Amino acid sequence: MTSYKDSGVDIEAGNDASRIAYTHAKSTFASRSGKIGAAVTEDGGFAGMLDMGDFFLVQNDDGTGSKMDLALAMNTFDTIGYDLLAMVVDDAICTGAEVISVSNTLDVSFVDNQMIDSLLEGLAKACIEQQIVIPGGEIAEVPGAVNSPVWNATSVGIVAKGKVIDGKNIAEGDVVIALQSGVARSNGFSLIRKILKDTQGPNWFNEVWRGQTWGKIMLTPSVIYHGALLRLLGRHGEERKVNIKGIAHVTGGGIAENLKRTLKASGTGAILDNLFAPHDALKDLIELGNVSINEAYKTWNMGNGMLVIVDAADVDTVITELKNGGITAQVAGNITRNADVQVTAFDGSVLA
Structure with a gap:
């Protein structure tokens, strides 16, 4: 039997790492208590929320993972922007939020402008379909640090306080x-x-x-x-x-x-x-x-x-x-x- 762990991915270790990271994230919450942008604690949630008065600002991050290795092997980069966008916006909408912007960071071993043009053209196309803007991003040339491109994104969404989906009203029979x-x-x-x-x-x-x-x-x-x-x-x-x-x-x-x-x-x-x-x-x-x-x-x-x-x-x-x-x-x-x-x-x- 072949398992995910056999491929080098340990889901349990990853979950533990996420809990460790969120513990440190929560240690920052008190610094904005009572201020605009105060954080909402959401253990196990799909995205983080900040209190902006009449609405919550919703943020989350993700990436394309090793699907990028396949895109590189095939020299085909025009659709993986859909994967990048899906990973972040479909997390954010679990809170009820409309995503309004996505920024992205691309780490590469060397700059290939043809690849970058194809990647960002695909991401822009996906964003236009979802009515989302790309206000900026970062392309980092890091030879020796990565072999394949590493592409991650942060989405920013908004949701009115009366429209947050928190799962509390889910009931038997739904x-x-x-x-x-x-x-x-x-x-x-x-x-x-x-x-x-x-x-x-x-x-x-x-x-x-x-x-x-x-x-x-x-x-x-x-x-x-x-x-x-x-x-x-x-x-x-x-x-x-x-x-x-x-x-x-x-x-x-x-x-x-x-x-x-x-x-x-x-x-x-x-x-x-x-x-x-x-x-x-x-x-x-x-x-x-x-x-x-x-x-x-x-x-x-x-x-x-x-x-x-x-x-x-x-x-x-x-x-x-x-x-x-x-x-x-x-x-x-x-x-x-x-x-x-x-x-x-x-x-x-x-x-x-």
């Missing part, structure tokens, strides 16, 4: 709606690359998979949910169409762990017995790498990039509005009183 993903978004690529390199060779990205290359299918850009969800949440100053009680962005850690972050405030759990199946490329990857189903659902989103929690009466409206925004969605399960999250995998096995 419905969980899954938003369909593409292939792997920008998570779990260390394991993807290990499996394909081990089974297909060092140039795995040029090997054929069902009429196209493994590289092309794995470079499929992330679906960005932010704009479609704002059709329901309303942009800043707009009324909310539906009372969305909770949103979970399914990234590192998989479906159950990310949903638990959203359910923590209400003490509830969920039974997810009607999730989208993963892309066929992921199914084949699991077989090639002899990856356990449990490990797969902890590493990748498995076809479900976002989970949205609403009252049963709002389900049809949510699915219809998301469809109008270009997102395919379906009922994935229900909220339970028991705090456990139970996932039925694509092969019928039940993961608890």
